[in-house]
Amino acid sequence: MKIPFNDLRAQYRMIKPEVDAAIAEVxxxxxxxxxxxxxxxxxxxxxxxxxGEAVGVxxxxxxxxxAFAALDIGPGDEVITSPYTFIATTEAISQSGATIxxxxxxxxxxxxxxxxxxxAITPRTRAIVPVHLYGQPVDMAPILEIAQRHDVLVIxxxxxxxxxxxxxxxxxxxxxxxxxxxxxxxxxxxxxxxGAITTDDEELAARVRLLRDxxxxxxxxxxxxxxxxxxxxxxxxxxxxxxxxxEDWTEARRRFAARYDExxxxxxxxxxxxxxxxxxxVYHLYVVRVADRANLLPLLAERGxxxxxxxxxxxxxxxxxxxxxxxxxxxxxxxxxxxxxxxLPIYAExxxxxxxxxxxxxxxxxxxxx
Ligand SMILES: *Cc1c(COP(=O)(O)O)cnc(C)c1O
Numbered sequence: 001m002k003i004p005f006n007d008l009r010a011q012y013r014m015i016k017p018e019v020d021a022a023i024a025e026v027x028x029x030x031x032x033x034x035x036x037x038x039x040x041x042x043x044x045x046x047x048x049x050x051x052g053e054a055v056g057v058x059x060x061x062x063x064x065x066x067a068f069a070a071l072d073i074g075p076g077d078e079v080i081t082s083p084y085t086f087i088a089t090t091e092a093i094s095q096s097g098a099t100i101x102x103x104x105x106x107x108x109x110x111x112x113x114x115x116x117x118x119x120a121i122t123p124r125t126r127a128i129v130p131v132h133l134y135g136q137p138v139d140m141a142p143i144l145e146i147a148q149r150h151d152v153l154v155i156x157x158x159x160x161x162x163x164x165x166x167x168x169x170x171x172x173x174x175x176x177x178x179x180x181x182x183x184x185x186x187x188x189x190x191x192x193x194x195g196a197i198t199t200d201d202e203e204l205a206a207r208v209r210l211l212r213d214x215x216x217x218x219x220x221x222x223x224x225x226x227x228x229x230x231x232x233x234x235x236x237x238x239x240x241x242x243x244x245x246x247e248d249w250t251e252a253r254r255r256f257a258a259r260y261d262e263x264x265x266x267x268x269x270x271x272x273x274x275x276x277x278x279x280x281x282v283y284h285l286y287v288v289r290v291a292d293r294a295n296l297l298p299l300l301a302e303r304g305x306x307x308x309x310x311x312x313x314x315x316x317x318x319x320x321x322x323x324x325x326x327x328x329x330x331x332x333x334x335x336x337x338x339x340x341x342x343x344l345p346i347y348a349e350x351x352x353x354x355x356x357x358x359x360x361x362x363x364x365x366x367x368x369x370x
Contacts, residue, residue: 003345003354005306006185010349011249015241022237032233041236042196044243048163049172051198053205056231057212060159060181063195064092066229067155067177068127070207073098077126081157082112083315083326084334085131088181089157090315098126100324102316104331109273110134110287110341113333114142121146127153132161132171134310134343135187135253135284136273140166140174155179158198162188163250165280172198182231182239187253187284188246190235252348253283256355260286260344263359268366272341285310288362289340296342296365303361308343 012019026037038056046054057063073079075097081089084105093100103120106113110133117128128147130138140154147154156178158164161171172178182194197208210216215226261271272287287310290296300307314334316326328335344358351357 001351001353001357002304003306003351003358005308005343005345006347007349008184008189011347014349015245018241019238022241023234026233026237029233033230035233037233037237037240038231041231041240041243044240045196046198048170048243048246049178049198050170051173051178052200053202054196054198055205055208055212056236057195057197057208058229058231059193060179060183060186060195061088061092062212062227062229063159063179063181063197064088064129064155064157065095066208066211066227067179067197068092068096068098069211069227070204071127071153071155071177073126073153076124078122078124079127079129080117080120080125081129082110082131082133082334083331084110084311084337085133085157085315086159086311087315087318087320088159089129089131090321093129099124100321101125102326102331104333105133105337107333107336109136110337111136111138112143114139114146117143118146118150121150121152125150125152127155129155129157130175131157131159132164134273134287135161135164135282137161137164137166137171137174137279137281139278144175159183159186159195160284161282162186163246163280164282167278173200176201177204182235187250187282188239188242191238192235194231194235194239196231249348250282253346254281256346256350257281257283257286259355260288260346260359263355264288264362267359267363269359269362272337283346285343286346287341287343289337290342290362290366291340293340293342299365300342300361303365305358305361306345309341310343311341312338314338 077098079093083102154175159181164171177199182190211226215224
């Protein structure tokens with residue numbers, strides 16, 4: 001059997017008539033920037049997330065950059081996040097002029113550890129950025145409580161967690177503002193780059209709208225300097241089509257995850273995300289921990305199993321952050337996960353028999369070593 005890590009072409013085949021019609025409609029209208037397709041998607045996406053506002057932007061990275069800019073976070077401020085995330089989270093912090101403060105993740109789910117959070121707060125802390133890693137919402141209640149007590153902002157990095165829920169509320173509606181990515185491989189993927197912010201704060205949404213489009217109030221009038229960070233109409237139209245399928249796709253991911261959980265129960269391969277009644281995990285990635293990953297990866301490739309590693313290097317140990325002077329051992333949970341994790345294939349269009357095949361391959365390969 002051959003199971004690719006992802007299969008965007010299979011998904012396109014399922015929805016081709018709808019997507020092709022949406023694309024043709026935008027091209028026919030020639031309203032490529034702004035316009036009705038963007039407005040419609042923003043309305044539907046806000047409704048989907050359970051927020052008052054959604055603002056389409058150029059990417060998940062742009063969403064983070066715009067959120068920091070709209071909240072006036074910058075030089076002199078400290079922003080707390082986990083060292084176990086994609087670099088976009090911390091790029092946006094640094095590029096705003098603020099300083100990154102890492103708090104380790106929890107080994108059991110890879111998300112920011114609320115128990116270590118308060119010790120990292122200083123008089124300069126302006127914001128905390130919890131990352132809903134792999135599609136699993138961070139334990140938000142203690143984070144929001146600490147943030148409120150210290151008068152600190154909370155910005156959700158929801159790039160991996162569209163449709164996820166925490167205590168019955170959708171990711172994107174859990175804090176002051178949230179940032180989504182529509183990178184093609186994300187659970188709701190554009191056919192290029194895209195992103196959004198969601199919020200209940202109308203003024204804040206208006207500020208992001210201003211900043212994404214050169215600080216423009218009218219065609220020729222610029223209230224402030226902004227960015228060129230808009231979501232284009234083609235992407236918005238495609239995303240609007242895909243949004244209608246997202247619940248079904250999410251349920252399919254969850255069914256595959258449950259199947260993996262069951263099949264791997266009696267093996268040396270440990271799924272990272274234990275089931276938790278508080279959350280609806282949307283399995284952007286299905287991540288397991290293994291011993292001896294370096295030997296396992298080429299053997300999985302030989303058996304036709306496409307896998308990923310998210311992430312092999314914790315951010316504080318990346319060359320890009322050598323300037324922070326953080327040595328190995330600084331964040332032990334992030335470092336342990338970086339050594340042990342493998343992401344298995346998971347997507348709605350995956351072969352129904354894939355979990356059985358992949359679990360049997362994993363059991364054989366890890367069992368042989370024991
Ligand atoms: C994908 C991702 C981003 C960045 O999104 P882009 O659309 O690729 O710019 C930010 N944070 C996390 C956690 C991500 O996974």
